[in-house]
């Protein structure tokens with residue numbers, strides 16, 4: 001492959017790159033296909049395409065035997081979820097002070113959050129039971145995911161969302177996928193209570209994390225991370241905690257890998273809650289027997305706005321099985337950590353950034369050693385909450401000045417020079 005000027009034919013040498021040639025012409029990429037065997041190439045493309053078009057190309061259904069072996073293939077409702085990136089970033093390592101930090105970007109799932117790993121399984125199960133009406137209550141990610149899979153399954157979705165403290169982007173995504181959305185006064189916790197009481201009267205299949213098939217699907221997140229890392233997991237795995245489905249699935253998935261002998265050492269798990277919605281952390285820190293629900297949970301990381309996590313008992317099992325710990329972090333630390341993750345090029349929504357904020361705090365309290373290795377699960381996409389982005393960035397004086405200058409003076413060399421050269 002080489003870069004050749006379309007006007008004068010000049011070729012750049014290997015490693016050189018430019019857009020324009022010295023003569024002014026644009027460069028074009030020219031391949032040399034003479035070495036290829038066209039039939040072999042076709043076979044290769046075909047193999048890759050056919051793998052992509054089967055349910056087993058999904059990063060969830062690849063592990064069907066460990067998740068839902070009995071499900072007939074024709075009931076699988078998939079959007080080739082999973083197969084999300086595992087990254088290591090120098091800036092995140094510097095921010096947390098830890099030598100080796102991996103982040104797994106579940107934000108790269110088709111609906112933009114880790115919920116897809118579980119939702120593909122829950123909706124497939126509902127389909128196998130011949131349900132045509134699915135439901136959830138949600139701060140917006142569960143509902144976006146459900147609405148997407150229900151539409152793929154040619155079924156209806158009915159979604160209950162709190163009327164405040166959630167991100168409008170997620171509600172719009174849910175609506176756009178075709179769900180019928182009911183907005184109610186209260187929190188996720190009230191929505192779950194309603195569905196637990198009335199869903200069967202209404203003939204609805206519930207896709208929240210009280211549904212164990214959701215949890216089974218979410219186990220695939222840790223299977224995939226382990227597979228990418230050649231079955232050698234880091235010392236610590238960190239997840240944000242809201243309803244605690246992720247923490248529960250993580251514990252189960254780790255136990256599966258350990259029982260099967262895929263891993264020979266159990267990593268430790270840290271569950272991070274936002275300070276304003278941290279009933280589980282309080283339960284653990286105060287060594288209580290029963291969770292005391294938080295009646296008015298509030299955090300800017302709106303996906304974590306949960307006062308009565310349904311899976312708290314299951315999440316305790318995760319802590320027990322992994323010698324795990326919990327921590328809570330204030331919103332300011334979550335938002336600062338989010339800015340670091342965004343600038344690293346990976347990006348995430350606020351709830352996901354609780355992991356990196358939590359890690360930084362655990363390191364400063366010497367509960368995690370700088371020499372230990374860590375995997376953080378980033379749960380949702382940065383565009384899920386643009387209100388938070390707007391406040392964080394345009395509240396900042398330099399960006400605000402830049403925006404105003406452009407609006408008032410337009411795009412000229414002098415306007416731009418002062419931001420790039422004169423600063």
Ligand SMILES: Cc1ncc(COP(=O)(O)O)c(C=O)c1O
Nearest residue numbers: 242243244245246303351379380
């Ligand atoms: C983006 C995001 N991160 C984290 C969480 C919390 O996960 P869990 O409820 O499984 O504890 C949620 C919602 O549940 C979420 O939507």
Ligand SMILES: N[C@@H](CCOP(=O)(O)O)C(=O)O
Nearest residue numbers: 138139140141142208209243
């Ligand atoms: N943040 C979640 C709330 C938890 O929902 P669940 O489906 O895991 O019970 C959301 O996206 O709604």
